[in-house]
Amino acid sequence: MDTDAPNFDLLARIYRWMEYLSFGPMLERCRFRFLPQCCQARHALVLGDGDGRFTARLLAANPAIQVDAVDASAAMLTALRRRVRRDHPEADARLSTTQADLRRFAPGRTGYDLVVSHFFLDCLTDEDVSALVERLVPHVTEDAIWLVSEFSIPEKGWRRAGSQLLVRFLYFAFFVLTHLRVRHIPDYAEVFRRHGFYRHENTQFLGGLLVAEVWKRQDS
Numbered sequence: 611m612d613t614d615a616p617n618f619d620l621l622a623r624i625y626r627w628m629e630y631l632s633f634g635p636m637l638e639r640c641r642f643r644f645l646p647q648c649c650q651a652r653h654a655l656v657l658g659d660g661d662g663r664f665t666a667r668l669l670a671a672n673p674a675i676q677v678d679a680v681d682a683s684a685a686m687l688t689a690l691r692r693r694v695r696r697d698h699p700e701a702d703a704r705l706s707t708t709q710a711d712l713r714r715f716a717p718g719r720t721g722y723d724l725v726v727s728h729f730f731l732d733c734l735t736d737e738d739v740s741a742l743v744e745r746l747v748p749h750v751t752e753d754a755i756w757l758v759s760e761f762s763i764p765e766k767g768w769r770r771a772g773s774q775l776l777v778r779f780l781y782f783a784f785f786v787l788t789h790l791r792v793r794h795i796p797d798y799a800e801v802f803r804r805h806g807f808y809r810h811e812n813t814q815f816l817g818g819l820l821v822a823e824v825w826k827r828q829d830s
């Protein structure tokens with residue numbers, strides 16, 4: 611693929627263990643916090659799902675859902691497919707994978723009622739997020755929900771400085787490992803609001819360092 615997207619290929623096999631060693635089960639809790647909200651969805655677009663832990667659980671939890679998973683990393687997509695075939699072979703036919711740079715990608719279909727981005731929007735700049743949401747909105751239904759998991763820096767309090775330091779370290783580590791050039795968490799909430807989404811539910815973990823959120827376009 612001809613792109614300057616960060617390259618997560620080398621991390622595909624060890625990503626899960628890196629995560630457990632650094633944050634224990636907390637990122638996992640964040641990702642799965644709102645899985646029950648996805649049980650009515652029929653067409654999901656999963657952005658940058660990496661090794662597919664969320665996609666596999668989603669396919670198992672919702673036997674009617676079709677999932678389109680998009681990621682720039684061929685190795686991550688291979689890990690995702692392998693996981694689904696191993697853990698839920700009956701669900702493989704409901705999964706389609708595309709290797710693409712999501713800073714340019716536009717879906718080939720409309721009618722997505724679920725969009726998922728777990729720890730992916732932080733790989734984008736504010737401008738990338740704005741352009742991505744603008745490109746995706748015509749492809750989602752009026753009652754679509756968008757699940758987000760992200761790192762977050764508390765607005766004030768003693769945790770703010772520690773979170774800033776940790777996030778700066780994580781960006782440095784990902785720059786070294788993947789050549790990710792982004793340096794701060796984008797203000798995706800402002801972009802979502804501009805496009806008619808509102809935050810319907812959210813949960814914080816680790817004192818606000820991690821957030822899991824459900825964004826909706828309208829009450830359904």
Ligand SMILES: C[S@@+](CC[C@H](N)C(=O)[O-])C[C@H]1O[C@@H](n2cnc3c(N)ncnc32)[C@H](O)[C@@H]1O
Binds near residue numbers: 618658680
């Ligand atoms: C930090 S990992 C997060 C993986 C997973 N969603 C999770 O919950 O841990 C970011 C993922 O997004 C993908 N990614 C990063 N930038 C991308 C881009 N511009 N286009 C497509 N995928 C991208 C990476 O290949 C990787 O799989």
